[in-house]
Amino acid sequence: MEKLxxxxxxxxxKFARTVIESYLTGEDTILVDFPEKFNEPRGVFVSLHTYPEHNLRGCIGIPEPVMPLIDALKEASISAAVNDPRFPAVNLDELDEIVIEVSILTIPKLVEVEDPAEYLEKIKIGRDGLVIECETCRGLLLPQVPVEFDWDVAQYLSNLCLKAGLPPNTWLERKVNIYSFQAQVFEEVMPNSQVVEKIMYGSC
Known part of the structure; x- marks a missing residue:
């Protein structure tokens, strides 16, 4: 998959910000010209953070490449702003105090192990985002999360279990499927300002 x-x-x-602004003002975003790569199906997450505290304000994504990136980005942007059940909906006045982050994902791949202890060697902090599946439970953490919280791999896996609504030691004790993916992460330096790439989180 070619990098952006x-x-x-x-x-x-900037498109994510425009989509959110348009939605909050009751308008639709009509776009006729965008980079060719945005026609390709890709997974994407949109994260909103308060500025300057950098507290999470909303984060929703589409992990699998089930639709063109431009459509997935539009859907994830609106959902991050108004549909994250952990937070009240963002209002228009707040946008001047919110930094927008977009993560473009690779396709998740199963981490194959014979012994759960092998996860500690196969998963790399700062490179791998993770998805866990156990029966009907599923959870996902982006690769930047363990970096921001200074977790080691065991802490990362325990928090992944909690994200899926599972006990923290589930990855050691029960049959689970864990998938890894990488991400290109782009974020505003300040609200509605220069965008930088967090290249330490792997590449597509």
């Missing part, structure tokens, strides 16, 4: 350039990543972040 910084210019394309900047477009993604």
């Amino acid at each position: 350039t910084l210019e394309e990543g900047t477009f993604a972040v």
Whole structure:
């Protein structure tokens, strides 16, 4: 999967902001010209953070490449702003105090192990985002999360279980499927300002 350039990543972040602004004002975003890569099906997450505290304000995504990136980005942007059940809906006045982050995901791949202890060697902090599946439970954490919280791999896996509504040691004790993915992460430096790429989180 070809990486996005910084210019394309900047477009993604600015498009996410435009989509949110349009939705909150009751308008639709009509876009006729965008980079060709945005026609490709890709997974994407949109994260909103308060500025300057950098507290999470909303985060919703579409992990699997089930639709063109431009459509997935539009859907995830609106959902992050108004449909994250952990937070009240963002209002228009707040947008001047919110930093937007867009994560473009690779396709999740099963981490194959014979012994759960092998996860500790196969998973790398700062590179791998993770998805866990156990019966009807499913949870996902982006690769930047363990970096921000300074987790080691065991803590990362325990918090992944909690995200799925499972006991923290489920990854050690029960049959689970764990998938890893990487992400290109683009984020505004300040609200509605320059966009930078967090290249330490792997590549597409």
